[in-house]
Amino acid sequence: MMNETHAEIFRTPKTFPLNATELRDVIKKFPTPFHIYDEKKIRDNFRRLREAFAWAPSFREHFAIKATPNPAIVAIMARDGAGTDCSSIAELFISERAGVTGERIILTSNDTPADEFRKALDLGAIINLDDIAHIDYLERNARLPEIISFRYNPADIMNDGNDIIGRPAEAKYGLTREQIFAAYKICLDKGIKRFGLHTMIASNERKASTFIYTARIMFELAAKIKSQLGIKFEFVNLGGGLGIPYRPDELPVDLKMVSDGVKELFHEIMVPNDLGDVRLAMESGRAMTGSAGWLVSTVLHKKNTYKNYVGLDACMADLMRPALYDAYHHITVLGKENAPCDAIYDVTGSLCENNDKFAIDRHLPQIDVGDVLIIHDTGAHGHAMGFNYNGKLRSAELLIRENGNVEMIRRAETLDDYFATLKI
Numbered sequence: 001m002m003n004e005t006h007a008e009i010f011r012t013p014k015t016f017p018l019n020a021t022e023l024r025d026v027i028k029k030f031p032t033p034f035h036i037y038d039e040k041k042i043r044d045n046f047r048r049l050r051e052a053f054a055w056a057p058s059f060r061e062h063f064a065i066k067a068t069p070n071p072a073i074v075a076i077m078a079r080d081g082a083g084t085d086c087s088s089i090a091e092l093f094i095s096e097r098a099g100v101t102g103e104r105i106i107l108t109s110n111d112t113p114a115d116e117f118r119k120a121l122d123l124g125a126i127i128n129l130d131d132i133a134h135i136d137y138l139e140r141n142a143r144l145p146e147i148i149s150f151r152y153n154p155a156d157i158m159n160d161g162n163d164i165i166g167r168p169a170e171a172k173y174g175l176t177r178e179q180i181f182a183a184y185k186i187c188l189d190k191g192i193k194r195f196g197l198h199t200m201i202a203s204n205e206r207k208a209s210t211f212i213y214t215a216r217i218m219f220e221l222a223a224k225i226k227s228q229l230g231i232k233f234e235f236v237n238l239g240g241g242l243g244i245p246y247r248p249d250e251l252p253v254d255l256k257m258v259s260d261g262v263k264e265l266f267h268e269i270m271v272p273n274d275l276g277d278v279r280l281a282m283e284s285g286r287a288m289t290g291s292a293g294w295l296v297s298t299v300l301h302k303k304n305t306y307k308n309y310v311g312l313d314a315c316m317a318d319l320m321r322p323a324l325y326d327a328y329h330h331i332t333v334l335g336k337e338n339a340p341c342d343a344i345y346d347v348t349g350s351l352c353e354n355n356d357k358f359a360i361d362r363h364l365p366q367i368d369v370g371d372v373l374i375i376h377d378t379g380a381h382g383h384a385m386g387f388n389y390n391g392k393l394r395s396a397e398l399l400i401r402e403n404g405n406v407e408m409i410r411r412a413e414t415l416d417d418y419f420a421t422l423k424i
């Protein structure tokens with residue numbers, strides 16, 4: 001699948017799970033735009049992570065619900081043993097609907113309202129606090145749980161703006177090193193006996209070394225807290241942030257390299273400190289569902305002014321990442337997958353916002369009105385980020401089951417939904 005104008009190496013070829021006839025049949029039943037997910041691919045992504053860490057004592061992936069907040073999606077991984085990472089009350093309800101309750105849930109939130117803590121406690125979730133002051137807030141507004149965890153912000157050892165991870169000192173999340181020791185001490189004094197430790201420092205990171213470095217920081221911290229306070233942790237959660245190759249010339253994370261590196265450190269640091277049975281956990285979102293979703297949209301208009309535009313029936317309300325982060329999402333045109341990419345377009349939505357563009361100056365085949373565009377890798381932080389600016393309505397979500405059936409797992413919003421909150 002070489003592109004004539006742009007000679008690229010396609011290390012991660014961009015594929016779509018349905019052939020042209022199948023997709024056209026789906027579109028007859030469910031009009032565009034929609035996000036469509038592939039159950040098999042989600043399951044494969046989950047199993048690959050689980051298998052990479054099969055050596056670790058009862059490894060658990062808590063799927064970050066915010067990436068794809070739909071119970072049908074969460075349930076795919078839950079059936080294979082996944083837990084969830086929730087950061088809002090809605091996500092706690094989604095987890096419950098997907099059949100994930102108890103300590104398979106971790107609540108990793110910040111600036112947390114009391115009702116969210118109460119719902120998490122009702123579900124028996126693990127509470128992962130973002131601040132030392134939250135111990136008191138939790139006790140006053142709900143109750144203290146049986147097991148508690150804290151999120152560590154490693155700015156004290158990564159304060160030089162490590163460009164892999166960004167500057168933790170600028171991040172609103174987590175406790176300082178000093179606070180984290182104090183926080184566990186307070187909890188011990190209050191009679192809490194079960195503990196976990198958490199951090200989350202990477203985002204869309206594809207370098208194995210970042211995750212291995214994170215593990216080193218966390219294992220050393222766990223050992224230090226144990227030696228100072230006598231706490232034997234039940235789990236160490238390394239957070240999410242595993243990246244995916246959005247560009248076809250990029251490579252995925254080498255999970256084996258991550259796993260081997262983490263394992264070596266586990267044996268070097270954890271095992272000799274009598275922490276060899278501590279559960280390793282992750283909170284991956286993007287790496288589970290990102291590559292397993294596509295935004296399918298139809299070309300409404302072509303426009304030639306100072307540039308050439310194709311206007312879609314989807315807009316930034318359906319996929320905000322390009323506008324928000326200047327993120328690249330690969331685009332293919334149905335039926336023109338092998339055509340030469342000899343045209344250059346800005347691919348836009350209809351918002352009255354000039355950054356409502358899925359691609360800028362993109363080499364694509366000649367596009368006609370009515371063509372169907374497939375925007376790749378929209379399965380995580382895609383539909384989920386949708387919003388209603390300009391009165392735009394969020395699209396439907398479809399799921400291709402492993403048996404080939406296509407189900408609607410969320411209908412498109414209607415004008416009635418939009419008007420439902422108005423008092424006229």
Ligand SMILES: *Cc1c(COP(=O)(O)O)cnc(C)c1O
Pocket residue numbers: 064066067085108200203204239240241242283284285286287380
């Ligand atoms: C967003 C988030 C995740 C998931 O991030 P991905 O990049 O999707 O893996 C995990 N944990 C926390 C606390 C988050 O905020």
